[in-house]
Amino acid sequence: MTTAPSPSPPASAAAPSEARRERTVLSLPEHTVEIVSDPGEGAQKCGQIFGRVSAKMGNGVWTVEIIPAEIQPPARQPSSASGNRVRIGTGPVTNWGDHANLVVAFNEQVLLHRHRLDALAKDAIILIENMWATHDDPDIRQAWTDAMEELGSASYQFVPVPMEEECLAVIDNPRRGKNMFALGLLAWIYSRDLEKIKGLIAQEFRKKAEAIYDTNVTLLERGWRWAEDHLDFRIDVPRVESNRPMVVMNGNQAVAIGGIAAGMELCAMYPITPATSASHHLSDIFERFGGVVHQAEDEIAAVGVALGASFAGKVAFTITSGPGLALKTEFIGLAIMTETPLVVVDVQRGGPSTGLPTKVEQGDLLAAIFGQPGDAPHVVLAPATMEECFLCMTTARRVAEALRTVVIVLSDANLATGVQPFPRPDPSEQWFAQPPDLAPVREGLRPYDWDPQRGVSPRVVPGQPGGMFTATGLSHDEWSHVGYTPDVHERGCRMRSRKLAVFQQMLKPPVVNGEPTGDLLVVGWGSTLGAIEEAVGRARQEGLAVSSLHLRFLSPLEPGLAEIFRRFRKVMTIEINYSDDPGDPFVTAENRRRGQLAWLLRAQTLVDVDCWTRVPGEPLRPGQILQAIHDSMPQGASR
Known part of the structure; x- marks a missing residue:
């Protein structure tokens, strides 16, 4: 050579x-x-x-x-x-x-x-x-x-x-x-x-x-x-023999197979890069498990079909990317108002508008959480690996049905098309939610008979004896009657919000990768996990007091974050979305636009969370993150 x-x-x-x-x-x-x-x-x-x-x-x-x-x-x-x-x-x-x-x-x-x-x-x-x-x-x-x-x-x-x-x-x-x-x-x-x-x-x-x-x-x-x-x-490159059988798949395949493993019965979607291949995988095998893949005429119709199937008692989900999520917004709000379980998978790409259809970005976080008009609390979670793409689908189905709400799963183009081996999952009863109880509805049960301790009401499906009611996207009372007084709307908002408050208390605090105290805590979400942990590992080998934390639940956030953050001199998010350079002469502390997770964490924890973000259209590299760690260490950091 x-x-x-x-x-x-x-x-x-x-x-x-x-x-x-x-x-x-x-x-x-x-x-x-x-x-x-x-x-x-x-x-x-x-x-x-x-x-x-x-x-x-x-x-x-x-x-x-x-x-x-x-x-x-x-x-x-x-x-x-x-x-x-x-x-x-x-x-x-x-x-x-x-x-x-x-x-x-x-x-x-x-x-x-x-x-x-x-x-x-x-x-x-x-x-x-x-x-x-x-x-x-x-x-x-x-x-x-x-x-x-x-x-x-x-x-x-x-x-x-x-x-x-x-x-x-x-x-x-x-x-x-x-x-x-x-x-x-x-x-x-x-x-x-x-x-x-x-x-x-x-x-x-x-x-x-x-x-x-x-x-x-x-x-x-x-x-x-x-x-x-x-x-x-x-x-x-030497290989390591493993006693556990492994599976090899990309994130879209894992989402598809995870949907099957969760017992889902319908996937309705409209083709959109980089999410489309998930439906291709499903269409090859879903029918064998009693499932149906429906390609709708557009994004709005796709989520409408999924919502209708779920309202009828089936288990349904839809898969899309950022532009499709925007179009599905009104139906997502309807699902939240009618308390109909629904899983929405958003395989993120670069935006806004058509943006970067084939490139990776984490730009949909705030849209996924706050993109619906009015107060529309729901669950948002983000897998970090191909294995988690699989497991997130089983979790999403159980949570959606337990809380009678929408669960949005935020994947991205890096996970969607990348391939990674992981241990073959052992079937578990925890994959499956309980099917709707189709026994005759007891007399006097209201379709929105909210449990004041949990904010959840029994699920009633069409055809259930004694369970007929008028479904509406209008603000309504426990009988699903349109509300005309302020207290009706207040109570509905309070019950829908209580679901997330109670659910958040059931979550475990996230685990810190590294020491529980130090100079810098790097926080990430989604597919940046591997690059962040590799960079933090290199930094620790250099003697830097750096740890990392990776979030899976983003709405509601996992508990204990403020307490964890206060153990470090500085907290910084690493994200693939845009933030202003603080060195820009036009940027001030008041007008600086920050990374989306940083914005969320600052609001929720009242901790001065900094951020380092890039939108290169490709995954972040460990070396880039390591350099960001060096540049972001607080003054007087120990080595």
Whole structure:
């Protein structure tokens, strides 16, 4: 390998016999891989399969999809970069890391994009398609030259790979085969099990003709053989054997399967990025468990169908993203007013408006809690891992039915598309809520017969003998009669609010990661968990008195926060949403817009909670958070 970029890739790959004599095996506790291409060349699929097979072989894995903002951007443009980052480790992997150590790039322009984003390690190994340096088009040759000159600022180790030439020996259109060839390269480099990969390919193309499977396997094996014959290095990331069976899935799959495990019976949704794939997973298997997936004509209809099904006694949920959540607001308010159980999953993306459909952000927190007109108390919770995406669905169903209210689950694009292995959940009775009691309603029972101690009333469903009543979104009394006096509305608001007050007292205080006292407490929520805890771990190794806290329940907030916060000299949230830079000359302490969780915590605890936030359109990196910790340590902090 060589580090000197040139108009044509350096002849860095060894000849076959030489490679076999001088091959080096690098044994590392973890390694991060990126596969990047133009859209439509299959780099995402390559990364997904590589990540899944690594997990199935016993490595810790976290994957993140690299998705351009446009559906079909122009080819060979930096902004067109599409692919996948896969971080694999000997132990559990909880985030995508800081930089990629090895990259497979289908052209120099997408590689340039990742370079400009500081996504690559300075000494990264780059396996790059070598056809562009000698392309017939002089503009492409010049673009290659210019890109390689810019890439020369880093000490990358380039390995030219004739992907086009190798794939043409198998398939007429190499754009449809490079991803499997690249998968073969990675399989050899990291000693992945080819038979397991073939099984995943068979699963992926199970609805296609057998010839398509055969072609993909041929390309896979050709990539393996090319790497075996030409590369002088391999990378070994040791695996840990586990006695517990593991499952490998992304967050959207976990949400879908969690809905099934919770006994849900209907999912109504309208397609929206990045939530749509959850319904795809459901549509494949939900019917086997007696469930129905309903694709509505729009977001409003979707939540209306789910609400109607739940009102009729079924267990229903809807899945959307930020723009869809905005459209569902009025029906969510109706569910709260009529006290109809409903689960809403919001897979957050960048906003506002259409915003960043394919990018991660945590911008919906305050909208999820306060976005409904009037006083509309309900539960909001946020999973932090793929396993929690599964478990949150079982929790959401039980809470929604126990409190007769709406539960909003805040996932995000990082969780939705990323893959992580976790122990196969053992079925538990706690997954299931009690079904509605359909026995005849006792005489005199009112449809909103609120328990003054809990704010909850018995659930009455249509068709239940003696249970007929007029449902209304208007303010009403215990008989569901429209209220015309102030005390009726006051009592309804008080009972709906009491549900959350009583529920909050049932929650356990959150657990501090690290020492219970110190100089700085970092607070997060959602998918930032792994990056925050890794950064805090590094800071503690440096001698900094830093701990972290991660919240799952956001409405109501978990108890004891004010007491925990007062044990630290400074409290700071880490979030993927916007906040003003306090150094901005136009920003003051009074007009500064803060991170959304910081705003919430300041209001609820009366503690001066600071924040460090970014909206990069990608997950936060542990190194970024570590630097933020250094910059935010209070004066006189101990080391």
